[in-house]
Amino acid sequence: MRNKDKKTIVLTGGHAATAALATIEVLKHDANVEWDIYWAGTAKAMEGKRVRTLESEVFPKMGIKWIDIPAGRLQRKFTRHSIASLTKVPFGFARSIKELLRVKPDIVLSFGGFIGLPVVVAARLLSIPVILHEQTVEVGLANKISSYFVNLSVLSRHASQKHFNKKYSVVVGNPVMSSVLRVKTxxxxxxxxxxxxxxxxxxxxxxxxxxxxxxxxxxxxxxxxxxxxxxxxxxxxxxxxxxxxxxxxxxxxxxxxxxxxxxxxxxxxxxxxxxxxxxxxxxxxxxxxxxxxxxxxxxxxxxxxxxxxxxxxxxxxxxxxxxxxxxxxxxxxxxxxxxxxxxxxxIRPESEFNVDRDAASNLVELVKKHAK
Structure with a gap:
């Protein structure tokens, strides 16, 4: 039996736990590559509240190595937590640089959002290949900025392609966990x-x-x-x-x-x-x-x-x-x-959502193609 290639991947993003889980499932069962998987994220779900993110609760228990990134974001309302949140932006970028230099990944896969942005920019500056996955029909600000720093933007819906450079974007659908795909109609x-x-x-x-x-x-x-x-x-x-x-x-x-x-x-x-x-x-x-x-x-x-x-x-x-x-x-x-x-x-045989059934596998194939 041929030995598997060994590669390291850093995943990142906000509010993408299930799409990321579907992708992690495929990475873990890759027949040709043994992936060392990291997740770069934040443990705190909301400023000023002791509520943990789903990723920080679930991923370490699955053997995914955790990288804590201080995440700053623009909030809808200015509160006493807004200044603290904004000051985290440069710290998040600095931490991303430090951790990527330590981990030395072959590729970064971002599922978007304000958490993924500093990791994406840092990876680009360090000449690490980056893929961005956009889950929504309409692109958010963080993903729009991220798209200028990535090798490829992978989209879920054709409607969102107008926001990206068609030369550097492709539609594969939104990854869905295999356990969900097995739920019977x-x-x-x-x-x-x-x-x-x-x-x-x-x-x-x-x-x-x-x-x-x-x-x-x-x-x-x-x-x-x-x-x-x-x-x-x-x-x-x-x-x-x-x-x-x-x-x-x-x-x-x-x-x-x-x-x-x-x-x-x-x-x-x-x-x-x-x-x-x-x-x-x-x-x-x-x-x-x-x-x-x-x-x-x-x-x-x-x-x-x-x-x-x-x-x-x-x-x-x-x-x-x-x-x-x-x-x-x-x-x-x-x-x-x-x-x-x-x-x-x-059941809708012509549904636009049907592409999601193979999205995780197709996304991982693109990751393997672009990895160092």
């Missing part, structure tokens, strides 16, 4: 229907509060699986305890779902309610479940709304604006999806 809706509510790994307080207000009505009709995030979990548990014994089993609050366990929840779900980040939309498209998407309204380039609009055009989603989100409105939208479940949950 449901032939019929459950009785009662299972509604999975998620605001992402850290939860979404606006969605949580709406669910809390509508909870008594919802559990009379549906099984509600509610991923709250750490901040609202204790409140959710108290509400569960306050429900009548007859409906209490219909509410299952969960603080955090490990990404490698999310497929088990998807298998139970008949429909999904959540934000419309690129990875969430790709996963729901892959499992053929109807969804109600509530885009984050303050994202700079409105990429979540555009992700949701693509899902609506594909026929498996409803877009509910946060400004219109009320308990009554959400209950009505759930009822509408349940009525149209058969049409919305069907």
């Amino acid at each position: 449901k032939k019929s809706i459950g009785s009662p229907a299972a509604v999975f509510v998620t605001g992402g790994s850290r939860g979404a307080s606006v969605i949580n509060e709406t669910i809390f207000s509508a909870l008594k009505e919802l559990v009379n009709k549906y099984k509600v699986i509610h991923q709250t995030g750490a901040i609202d979990y204790e409140k959710a548990k108290r509400l569960q305890d306050s429900l009548p014994s007859s409906t209490r089993p219909n509410y299952e609050p969960i603080s955090l779902i490990h990404p490698l366990e999310i497929s088990k929840v998807y298998s139970k779900a008949d429909l999904v309610i959540g934000r419309s980040g690129a990875n969430t939309v790709s996963e729901i498209a892959a499992i053929n479940r109807p969804a109600i998407f509530i885009p984050i309204p303050w994202v700079r380039y409105d990429e979540q709304r555009k992700n949701a609009q693509l899902a609506v055009r594909e026929g498996f989603a409803v877009l509910l604006e946060q400004a219109e989100l009320t308990p009554d409105k959400l209950v009505k939208e759930i009822e509408r999806v349940v009525v149209n479940w058969g049409r919305m949950a069907k």
Whole structure:
């Protein structure tokens, strides 16, 4: 048996845990290359709060070597934490230079965002090949800047190609974990229907509060699986305890779902309610479940709304604006999806999202092509 080539890769980026996990799966099972894998990221999810990023919680336990990068970013509102955040920018760049010199990677793969930007720029200055993966339909500021420093921009959707140099960009789709790809399409809706509510790994307080207000009505009709995030979990548990014994089993609050366990929840779900980040939309498209998407309204380039609009055009989603989100409105939208479940949950052979099924493998092939 031929010995595998040995190469080192540094992965980086923000809010890309599941796309990165799908890529890491392929790297770890590469038949020709033995990859030494590092993740350059930040442990703190939000300035001023003791909430850890999903990457810092999950990746070290998987044997991925952690590089801590002080990450500075422009915040939507100026707060007492804004100055501290901005001062981290030069420190993040300096740390990136230092760590890349130490690790000596053959290539850097960035999944974008403000966390990945200093690593990308540092790699370029050190003549290390860099690939950028863009998950969203609309490119964010950090990725737009990063694109000028990379060897290749790898895109998920054709719509985003207008933001990149076509000579140095290619569309391969958005990587989806193999466990999610194995979730079977449901032939019929459950009785009662299972509604999975998620605001992402850290939860979404606006969605949580709406669910809390509508909870008594919802559990009379549906099984509600509610991923709250750490901040609202204790409140959710108290509400569960306050429900009548007859409906209490219909509410299952969960603080955090490990990404490698999310497929088990998807298998139970008949429909999904959540934000419309690129990875969430790709996963729901892959499992053929109807969804109600509530885009984050303050994202700079409105990429979540555009992700949701693509899902609506594909026929498996409803877009509910946060400004219109009320308990009554959400209950009505759930009822509408349940009525149209058969049409919305069907397999779509011509879906633009189908490219995601091979995206991780195709991305790794590009990584191998561009590595030193």
